[in-house]
Amino acid sequence: AYRDICGLEKALAKYDSGVIHLLSDENKQKAEQIFIQLISPGEGTEDTKRKATRSEVGEDNWDLVEELANKRLIVTGWDESTQQQTVEIIHEALIREWGMLRDWIKSNRRFRIWQERLQFTVVQWESKQRNPEYLLTGGNLAEAESWYFNEKYRNYLSDSQREFICESLTVRELLIKEEKQKQKRTLLGFAGFSIFSSVIAGFALLNWVIA
Numbered sequence: 495a496y497r498d499i500c501g502l503e504k505a506l507a508k509y510d511s512g513v514i515h516l517l518s519d520e521n522k523q524k525a526e527q528i529f530i531q532l533i534s535p536g537e538g539t540e541d542t543k544r545k546a547t548r549s550e551v552g553e554d555n556w557d558l559v560e561e562l563a564n565k566r567l568i569v570t571g572w573d574e575s576t577q578q579q580t581v582e583i584i585h586e587a588l589i590r591e592w593g594m595l596r597d598w599i600k601s602n603r604r605f606r607i608w609q610e611r612l613q614f615t616v617v618q619w620e621s622k623q624r625n626p627e628y629l630l631t632g633g634n635l636a637e638a639e640s641w642y643f644n645e646k647y648r649n650y651l652s653d654s655q656r657e658f659i660c661e662s663l664t665v666r667e668l669l670i671k672e673e674k675q676k677q678k679r680t681l682l683g684f685a686g687f688s689i690f691s692s693v694i695a696g697f698a699l700l701n702w703v704i705a
Contacts, residue, residue: 507587507592510595521558524558525562528581530598532544533589543583545573
């Protein structure tokens with residue numbers, strides 16, 4: 495019987511697929527959003543499971559998290575350090591054996607690798623009392639902006655990640671505005687100097703003519 499079900503790991507993967515297939519289309523999309531947050535994508539190494547907080551998987555998705563936990567696909571818990579509920583997949587073997595999860599990881603890999611880097615920066619920013627010096631700039635901000643304005647992935651960001659990107663964008667706009675005002679003042683200064691020089695030159699010419 496054990497051989498017939500292809501071992502415990504494959505049986506677990508088949509069971510999980512069966513549960514997901516019974517969900518509505520909307521909840522299937524939510525399930526994808528939840529599960530990719532429970533994976534730490536490897537860069538040249540194997541993917542591993544990770545524990546995600548309630549805010550990371552999305553407050554609107556927590557009802558589905560509890561439903562999936564009742565069906566033993568995932569496990570919920572509590573993190574004393576963050577004072578938040580947590581969730582993780584029930585067994586790391588699912589990363590290898592569950593085809594649906596592997597497809598989700600593959601299609602969202604670039605985003606998740608970037609999001610892991612982003613979260614590291616967000617933690618630094620929050621630990622430094624949200625010092626503007628730790629906000630995103632240049633190419634890093636441009637990359638964050640592209641993900642933030644992606645209709646799908648914007649919802650995959652946590653509240654703190656969205657706030658961090660928005661704050662970075664706001665500061666960038668203020669700097670651009672200040673630079674434009676500086677350039678305007680410079681141009682006005684040059685224009686004023688040019689007019690003053692023209693007036694002086696005019697008086698000099700007039701005096702020369704009179705002389």
